[in-house]
Amino acid sequence: xxxxxxxxxxxxxxxxxxxxxxxxxxxxxxxxxxxxxxxxxxxxxxxxxxxxxxxxxxxxxxxxxxxxxxxxxxxxxxxxxxxxxxxxxxxxxxxxxxxxxxxxxxxxxxxxxxxxxxxxxxxxxxxxxxxxxxxxxxxxxxxxxxxxxxxxxxxxxxxxxxxxxxxxxxxxxxxxxxxxxxxxxxxxxxxxxxxxxxxxxxxxxxxxxxxxxxxxxxxxxxxxxxxxxxxxxxxxxxxxxxxxxxxxxxxxxxxxxxxxxxxxxxxx
Amino acid sequence: xxxxxxxxxxxxxxxxxxxxxxxxxxxxxxxxxxxxxxxxxxxxxxxxxxxxxxxxxxxxxxxxxxxxxxxxxxxxxxxxxxxxxxxxxxxxxxxxxxxxxxxxxxxxxxxxxxxxxxxxxxxxxxxxxxxxxxxxxxxxxxxxxxxxxxxxxxxxxxxxxxxxxxxxxxxxxxxxxxxxxxxxxxxxxxxxxxxxxxxxxxxxxxxxxxxxxxxxxxxxxx
Numbered sequence: 001x002x003x004x005x006x007x008x009x010x011x012x013x014x015x016x017x018x019x020x021x022x023x024x025x026x027x028x029x030x031x032x033x034x035x036x037x038x039x040x041x042x043x044x045x046x047x048x049x050x051x052x053x054x055x056x057x058x059x060x061x062x063x064x065x066x067x068x069x070x071x072x073x074x075x076x077x078x079x080x081x082x083x084x085x086x087x088x089x090x091x092x093x094x095x096x097x098x099x100x101x102x103x104x105x106x107x108x109x110x111x112x113x114x115x116x117x118x119x120x121x122x123x124x125x126x127x128x129x130x131x132x133x134x135x136x137x138x139x140x141x142x143x144x145x146x147x148x149x150x151x152x153x154x155x156x157x158x159x160x161x162x163x164x165x166x167x168x169x170x171x172x173x174x175x176x177x178x179x180x181x182x183x184x185x186x187x188x189x190x191x192x193x194x195x196x197x198x199x200x201x202x203x204x205x206x207x208x209x210x211x212x213x214x215x216x217x218x219x220x221x222x223x224x225x226x227x228x229x230x231x232x233x234x235x236x237x238x239x240x241x242x243x244x245x246x247x248x249x250x251x252x253x254x255x256x257x258x259x260x261x262x263x264x265x266x267x268x
Numbered sequence: 269x270x271x272x273x274x275x276x277x278x279x280x281x282x283x284x285x286x287x288x289x290x291x292x293x294x295x296x297x298x299x300x301x302x303x304x305x306x307x308x309x310x311x312x313x314x315x316x317x318x319x320x321x322x323x324x325x326x327x328x329x330x331x332x333x334x335x336x337x338x339x340x341x342x343x344x345x346x347x348x349x350x351x352x353x354x355x356x357x358x359x360x361x362x363x364x365x366x367x368x369x370x371x372x373x374x375x376x377x378x379x380x381x382x383x384x385x386x387x388x389x390x391x392x393x394x395x396x397x398x399x400x401x402x403x404x405x406x407x408x409x410x411x412x413x414x415x416x417x418x419x420x421x422x423x424x425x426x427x428x429x430x431x432x433x434x435x436x437x438x439x440x441x442x443x444x445x446x447x448x449x450x451x452x453x454x455x456x457x458x459x460x461x462x463x464x465x466x467x468x469x470x471x472x473x474x475x476x477x478x479x480x481x482x483x484x485x486x487x488x489x490x
Contacts, residue, residue, distance in 0.1 A: 079335070080334045080353070083350065189452060210455035
């Protein structure tokens, strides 16, 4: 059948088909590699963990593949069978839920306690302070019309932001002006890019040079929200490389990186 | 530029095209010639992905073939990994959302073939199979190819359903559209800009090809 069709094609049509066939042939072998272990990591870790992964690769020659997102979404995806071997949650509750469903190796390890910051982008006409006093004034007089936090439904940092705003008595005022990031790094992106006049997100993101240069922040006192106890856990079927990385995160080298990004470390 | 994501998108586009080539030809031909009650309903069902939010498709895929569902469990037992959050899952999603893109141009091309030509071929004693390969395909190939090019371009641009059933796993389900979203969140606007510009140019080139093909269809039968 094909010779007839082939003859029916004009020259350009033939070229398109040959191109498609060649491209397909070139890409097909890419599927056969043995994959590095996949890691689900809370998005507050985006910059810190990239550094840890790079150091791990330098020291051991092994690589891991991170995906960043909101911890609550990862919990749901893991329940649905997502192929992750290690889960670094921003909230230990999700780790315990997975453990109760029998999907984890054990109950995991606390690797850090996160903090949140109040952030104002460059050019904002209000300034962040720990007690959210100027934010309150700016909300009252309309200097802040849009404010970014992560979605409290499934992002632990969004929930902490909500708690801090509630503690400050601002939740009802700020609510109609909230813009929700799908995860905390999207909330940070909204605020730091100036798309909103401010936001609350993770200290670990505010300390990254890419974000720090885009505005100013104030650390929100830890007692104004529930602690962000970040726990990691190996999932059933975790391989040697992911176990090695799990151990590496607890090494002094990795702890130094996490500390630099503002995490309180267990045992300190 | 995230080359892993880029080549994954190209691969997803090509696999989707390969799966939808026979589907486009046979379903498109069937819808062009068949007369039966309820045909409008079938056509409407096949056109649904054009108007449904991709998240609706994603939701139904998760509840029908997700890891906790019977189909998902059979798949996992057979292939050792889940259908959702895997490349195969993306192919399934991509094939579903691209059905109308592959079928409709093929159907229009078959419809444009004058009935007398097919009747003459049948009267001359050609089998239906010979009619297809010697008469219809040479006349309808532009429409079929247009559907495939459209499918390919649309796959490169698909976002919602990919995010929902794929997660964002590098090398497995993180397509270039997801990589752009990811880079923006990582404050890496340089990479996001390069990838966005690449997609823009590629999409424009593909659409240019489509318009060229569609003008040829018009000339042939006009």
